[in-house]
Amino acid sequence: MFTIEHEFDATVVTLVDDGDTPLREDVVISAFEDCVTLTQIDTRTDMPVSVTMSMSQLRDLQMALNLPEGSYRLKKDDA
Template identity: 55%
Template sequence: MFTIEHEFDATVITLIDEPESAPLQGDITITAFDDRVVLRQDEPDGDRYSEITLSARQLAELRAALNLPEGGYRLDPT
């Protein structure tokens, strides 16, 4: 299950782990701003979280990498 919310300065997507998956993982919140994307995963116990911030360039590279074979790449700076 997932939710999408549009806030003033960001779009927030929350990926909610379903109970039938084992082991249960913490929910993931993805907050997309104009210049960065922040991924936050709650720990299953609910007391802590891990956070990763990707620049817009890193996000573009990740998007490209999902559709390319093994190798080293550099995107054109366009």
């Protein structure tokens, strides 16, 4: 399950792990104009852990999900 909310400066997607146990904490993805932030509560510390990716890194991740194992570099005209 997931939710989508449009805020003033970001689109926020929350991914809810509603599958079989063991369940993970929700992942909140905030998409801003120049970056994307993923946040999840660390159950060991009860503190949020965040990762911020540039739009270029997000594009590379999107491409990587559809490629076989290896090392790649996108050309400027591929972006």
